[in-house]
Amino acid sequence: MVEGAQANGRLQQGGSVIEYTGGSTGVSLAFVCSAKRIPLHIVTSDAFSREKRAHMEALGARLTLIPSPDGGNTKALTLEMIETAKKLASTPGSCLMDQLNNADQLPSYDRMADEIWDQTQGKMDAFVQSVGTAGSLRGISARLRTRDDAVHIVAVEPRESAVLSGKESGSLKIEGVGAGFIVPLWNDTLANEIQTVSTEEAMVTARLLAQKEGIFAGTSTGGNVAVALRIAERLGPGKTVVTIAVDSGMKYLSTELYNPQDEH
Numbered sequence: 001m002v003e004g005a006q007a008n009g010r011l012q013q014g015g016s017v018i019e020y021t022g023g024s025t026g027v028s029l030a031f032v033c034s035a036k037r038i039p040l041h042i043v044t045s046d047a048f049s050r051e052k053r054a055h056m057e058a059l060g061a062r063l064t065l066i067p068s069p070d071g072g073n074t075k076a077l078t079l080e081m082i083e084t085a086k087k088l089a090s091t092p093g094s095c096l097m098d099q100l101n102n103a104d105q106l107p108s109y110d111r112m113a114d115e116i117w118d119q120t121q122g123k124m125d126a127f128v129q130s131v132g133t134a135g136s137l138r139g140i141s142a143r144l145r146t147r148d149d150a151v152h153i154v155a156v157e158p159r160e161s162a163v164l165s166g167k168e169s170g171s172l173k174i175e176g177v178g179a180g181f182i183v184p185l186w187n188d189t190l191a192n193e194i195q196t197v198s199t200e201e202a203m204v205t206a207r208l209l210a211q212k213e214g215i216f217a218g219t220s221t222g223g224n225v226a227v228a229l230r231i232a233e234r235l236g237p238g239k240t241v242v243t244i245a246v247d248s249g250m251k252y253l254s255t256e257l258y259n260p261q262d263e264h
Contacts (some may be wrong), residue, residue: 001029001097001099001105002029002032002033002036002038002097002101002103002163002203003102003104003146003235004102005017005095005104005169005182008121010095011095012093012095015093015094015095015175016038016039016040016041016091016093016094016095017029017038017039017040017041017095017097017186018040018041018043018055018085018088018094018095018096018097019040019041019042019043019085019096019097019098019099020042020043020044020078020081020082020084020085020099021042021044021081021099022044022045022047022048022073022101022132022175022176023048023049023052023053023055023056023175023176023251024110024135024175024176024246024251025043025050025097025099025242026042026044026056026061026220027052027055027059027251028039028057029042029060029097030042030055030056030059030061032246033059033060034059034198037109039051039062040056040059040060040061040062041061041062041063042056042063043060043064043066043079043084043088044056044062044063044064044065044066044084044102045065045067045073045077045081046065046066046067046071046171047064047068047071047072047073047077047173047175048073048080048175049075049175049251049252049254049255050254051250051251051252051253052251052256053065055251058078059155064088065172066080066081066082066084066132066258067194068139068226069145070171071078071173072171072172072179073171073172073173073175073178073180074109074161074169074170074171074172074180075169075179075180075181076260077159077180078179078180078181079180079212079244081182082100085098086207091121092104092215094119094213094242096122099135100135100179100183100184100185101185102133102135103185105117105129105133105135105137105139106130106135107202109135109136109138109139109140109143109149110139110142110209111145112139112140113138113139113141113142113143113144113147114143116140116144116242117137117144117147120240120242122147122148123240124189124242125151125152125235125238125239125240125241126152126153126154126194126228126231126232126235126239126242127151127152127153127154127241127242127243128153128154128156128224128227128231128242128243129141129143129154129155129156129224129244130156130157130174130176130177130197130220130223130227130246131155131156131157131164131177131186131216132176132178132179132183132205132220133183133185134183134185134186134190135178135185136154136244137190137191138185138186138187138190141190141191142190149177152179152192152193152229152231153190153191153192153193154192154193154194154195154227154228155190155193155194155195156177156194156195156196156197156223156224157178157194157195157196157197158172158174158177158195158196158197158198158199159197159198159199159201160172160178160198160201161180162194162195162196163178163180163181163182164182164186165194167222169181169187169242172199173197173199173203173219173253173255173264174197174207174217174220175216175221175236175252175255176203176220176246177220177223179195182264184225195227195230195231197209197223197226197227199224201217201223202203202219202220202222202251203220203222203256203257204222204224204226205223205225205226205229206218206219206221206225206249207222207257207258209221209225209245210249215245216248216249216250217245217246218246218248218249218250218251218252218257219252219255219257220246220247220249221244221245221246222257224243224245224246225243225245226242227243228241228242228243238262
């Protein structure tokens with residue numbers, strides 16, 4: 001996204017990057033902007049882990065924090081973060097990454113799909129991925145279908161805010177997914193089906209991954225794996241179901257996921 005903005009002239013030499021984020025995109029942007037010596041201003045919330053916020057600040061990002069009334073992510077919170085970032089980006093020389101509308105991210109997911117295809121040696125029956133911006137699901141599914149149109153694509157969304165399934169938006173604690181509205185990069189052709197997962201099921205699965213498999217990951221990974229296990233059970237023996245472990249559990253040590261007595 002940064003290089004796309006540089007290439008099309010939206011981000012000029014000496015300019016700064018502005019973005020709204022639940023944390024993982026912000027950490028990635030902080031890494032890239034640090035390496036490129038680009039000032040970065042992030043709009044985020046205390047609904048997301050303090051580790052992500054500390055990581056962004058450690059990499060040199062400036063943060064504006066939007067409080068969450070109940071500690072969860074909601075449609076209203078997402079929209080407030082977006083509007084705050086847009087106001088900050090009105091400063092001359094500023095460039096809003098606008099991840100929910102930014103298609104510059106999609107080519108990287110083409111490459112990720114190729115890696116998945118190579119690692120499975122083309123033996124793949126289903127791909128399961130949660131929807132945040134919908135960029136990863138869109139990029140990966142489109143590329144996989146050029147390889148094999150029969151691959152079954154499953155979109156995952158939080159049960160508490162299942163807007164893709166036609167339900168009302170609500171408050172959730174699966175970080176990085178569930179904007180609370182249908183995101184611009186989503187379209188109804190991306191997935192063969194939509195499955196929902198609750199915050200509780202996602203957290204239980206993430207803890208089991210750590211304890212039973214040594215895979216230390218976050219809540220959205222737990223949601224991905226919970227749904228992937230459902231799909232695998234339905235498809236039966238001899239089938240290959242692929243999903244993604246999105247990020248490290250180190251980002252969630254202070255949250256209810258790994259420290260249920262603590263408040264962030």
